Amino acid sequence: MSIATDTSTPGLAGGAGGPLLGLRGITKTFGAVQALNGVDLDVPAGQITALVGDNGAGKSTLIKTVSGIWAPSDGVISWEGRPVEVHTPRDADDLGIATVYQxxxxxxxxxxxxxxxxxxxxxxxxxxxxxxxxxxxxxxxxxxxxxxxxxxxxxxxxxxxxxxxxxxxxxxxxxxAKLVIMDEPTAALGVSQTAQVLDLIHRLGERGIAVLVISHNLTDVFEVADRIAVLYLGRLVSSGPIADYDTQRTVELITTGGSSTRSDGNGTGNGTAESKD
Amino acid sequence: MTTQQTPPPATPTDGPEPSPAAGATHRRSAVAPGAVSLDLAAQAPELSNSVGEYLRAWVKRIRSGESGLLPVVGGLLILGIIFQVKSHYFLTAGNLTNLLVQGAVFVLLGMAEIWVLLLGEIDLSIGYVAGIGGVVTAILAAPPDNFPWWAAILIALAVTAAIGALQGALVILLGLPSFIVTLAGLLGWEGVLLYLVNGHGTGGTIRLSNSVLLDLSNGNLSPVASWVVMVAGVAAFGAVTILRDRHRRVSGLVAPPMAVSVAKVVLVAVAGVGLVLITNVNRSVIGNLRGLPYVVLIILGFLAAWTFVLGRTRFGRYVYAIGGNPEATRRAGVSLGWNRLWAFTLTGLTAGAAGILYTSRLGSISNNIDGGTLVLYAVAAAVIGGTSLFGGRGRMVHALLGGLVIATIYNGMGLIGLAADYQYMLTALVLLAAVTADALARRGRAKA
Structure with a gap:
């Protein structure tokens, strides 16, 4: 079911083989709290993927899982097509995943x-x-x-x-690093310094480095990203090339998980439809 | 600073409409590189090409709060002048040499403390750990064991290093605060020390009789050997300084101007010549007592070795990194546990060496050694020298200068006939002045 989100995207992600980083059914629970619920996400090589979502949507939890701060409760992380275990920051480092924390x-x-x-x-x-x-x-x-x-x-x-x-x-x-993960890189910066950092992100893309960037600032996201992925309450509700999105749609996805357009109560099923917009 | 207002926060509603259409158009025009050029006050003076530029950068750095060794050197000079005015005996060769020997224990204990201070920890036990180093040496070298002097020293240093490692392990493995663990050490090792000294059965005092052990603090090089050693030491320092600069230049990196490096070497040479001239004066009223005390060489040896380890090895780098930001260091893949354990171990080892010098100077070690005061002097020496109590900032030379300040007060107050009461009060004032200078410098740095 939730695979649908991703099966809709590889064609758009650029045909050079599979994605650099693939997440399948990533789940993370802290006691009774389910921070991530079966997240499927592909991060293609050489592209800038923006991960957006409201506070508590699970963005930081997701990148900490990928960067080895903690292990997922369930799910598979694959790297260049092979399933891998990322238990420590050193594991992530050895793979070529570098994380720039907030x-x-x-x-x-x-x-x-x-x-x-x-x-x-x-x-x-x-x-x-x-x-x-x-x-x-x-x-x-x-x-x-x-x-x-x-x-x-x-x-x-x-x-x-x-x-x-x-x-x-x-x-x-x-x-x-083949993948640079950035957590809110512009959150504390002034206008000109934000421009500096966005410029830097562009240059990473030009050098063929994949970037997964968390941001609250949709202006920045639309300025810099090639792809977008929206988390809502621990689930990935939509992902695809940025050209398929506009601010209004993205805001709706962030705040409601796209429930206004959803037919089933599941939320992930409509990812296909949205990506094909 | 050019920090402007934070951009509109991430409230989804006020994001401007992007053009979702073409992939190319949502790329914004590139910001010209260097558009946000910042004038950084704290520029490193090493990276200047001319002497004038170097001096200007240096002055700027001092103004911005990076005053370095200036305050403690200034303080030392002021204290020296005051005591010389009060007692003409202060600046005599005999007294200055005596001061160096007295200061050796404070300096070495300060170096021991700096290892843990750099981590952002503290060790309150080193006074009595030093005592144990002295006691173990004295017991092993005395009958019935009669160990050779070097074996007694090696075993004593191994014991105190193990004590440091044990306390470090408790801090690291159990996550206990070092303040508490070493406070327990302060009490516990005094107990062990009393047990060892009283159990030795020589009436609460263990005497040193081995001449080598006694000479550690009381012996001197011959005047000729003093010159030879000093010249060799200055030559080594000069070679290292000049070669390092040349290596940087050859590698295409900016190095300090040649004149500055030469001036540094000349300064050290002048200090060395002065030291030997002073210590080579006959300081005995009867007979002949001349030459550089061994203890000065021992201190300089520790200073060079520990400075080298801190500055040139991975372990040294990690000690600073852990003190600066342990979480960042952990995420960089550095083992916090092992590096911290080594630092605690070196604290124990260095404290043991200080205890051996202390025992050597007194010729004996007794059960009334005041390890509590010694540890406070050690912390004071490090802080007066310029080492931060909050971790990540400090150098071994701070213990040397801070320890000399404390020895100067100790020595000078004794000369002008003021007893311990005044001595403690003045030490307290100097310590407060040092911490205040540091805090003011920090404020300056924050503003800059």
Missing amino acids: DLALCDNLDIVQNMFLGHELLTRRLLDEATMEKTAKQTLADLSVTTVQSVRQPVGSLSGGQRQSVAVARAVMRD
């Missing part, structure tokens, strides 16, 4: 280079290879056109919100 997970007391290589320091003769790390960090930032940072040796605590976001993203890119 709180950015940076150490304010360390500088940009140290943060970008945290947990993956380069060594020569068992000692830190600062010169190579600094060069690589600079190159990565330059590749992403992050030019607002004066020195890669300044502590991250002295950076602006947009710059911190850039550092967190650059860290993911530097490790050859």
Whole structure:
């Protein structure tokens, strides 16, 4: 039943094989609370997928499942067509899934280079290879056109919100991530810095990196995303190319789960219809 | 800062109408790179090309709250001037050398404390852990065991490292606050110390008789050897500094201007020459007492080794990272447990070494060692030097400078005939001044 949501989309997702990341029937319960209920979602390679939904819809729960913070209660995660187990952040990292958390997970007391290589320091003769790390960090930032940072040796605590976001993203890119997951990347940013970050997301797409971005801000979503997926009360109620959606429809899906157009009480059955709009 | 108003929040109703039609048109025009260029006050001075630029960046950094070692060095100078005015004996070679030897224990205990302070933890037990290091050394080196001096030291250091590891394991595995675990240690290890000393059956005091052990704090290099060691040390420091800069330049990275590096080496050379000139003066009224005390070399050895571990190894990097943001460090795939355990272990080990130096200086260890005061001096030394109590910020050299401040007060107050009451009060004021300076600097940094 809920598979219908996805079977409708592969044709639109670009024909280059299956999706990069495939979720099937992902369920997560915390005691009596069911945070995710049989979520099926495909994230195609090289595209920007926006995950939207109201507070408590399960967006953060879903990305934490994919990034190894906790295991799903039920369901299958497949990566490049193969089923995989993601138990720890390290597992996700090894697959090529990098997550940029809302709180950015940076150490304010360390500088940009140290943060970008945290947990993956380069060594020569068992000692830190600062010169190579600094060069690589600079190159990565330059590749992403992050030019607002004066020195890669300044502590991250002295950076602006947009710059911190850039550092967190650059860290993911530097490790050859194939999928970058971003949780509310623009939530705390001003106008120009939001533009910076959206620009950065575009460049990730141009480099063939898939992006799964959670956002509350539909302006940003429509500006940056190739595809959209809507969560409502732990269920994926709709997903498809962004061209099939407009703000009004998306708002309706977010707030009501699309119940006004639903024929059955299930909510997932109509995903097919919506994707074909 | 260029932070503007937050964009309209995510209320679905006020999103502007996008064009849902073509995939290409919903791409917004690219923002020119560098459109939001920020002037960062806290720019690292290492990354300047000329001396003038370097100095300007340095001044800017101090203004923005990154005052570094300036306050503690200034404080040390002021204290020195005050005590010299009050007692002309203060700045004599004999007294300065004595001060270095007295300060050694505070410095080493401060270094021990910095390992856990960097993690954002605290260790209240190191005073008595140091005591146990001294007691174990003294017992093993004395009859009936008569261990060679090096074996006694190695076993004592292993014991105190194990104590550190045990306390660390309780903190890490059971999630207990380090404050409480090491408070229990403060009481418990004093009990163990009393048990060991009283059980030794020499009337509450264990004397050191091994000449090597006594020389650790009381012996000196010969004047010639002092010069040789000092020149070698300065040459090594100079080589490391210059080679590192050259390596950076060859790799195409910005390095400090050559003049600044040379000035740094010259400064260290001047300090080294001064140190040897002072310690090579005959400080004995009768006979001949000259040369650099071994204890100075031991302290500098620990300083170099621990600074190296903190600055150049993964483990050192993770200690800072855990102190800065443990959750971020965990998500980066770093094992918090093992790294924290090693830091606690090094705290125990360094404290043990301090205890051995303490015992060596007194020539004996007794059951009335005041480990409670020693640990407070250790924390004070680290904080006065500039290490943060909240984790992630600090360097081993802070313990050296902070420990010297405390030794200066201790020594100077004794010279001008003021007893412990004044000494404690002045130490308290200096500690408060150091913490206040840090807090004000932080406020400056937050504003900048």
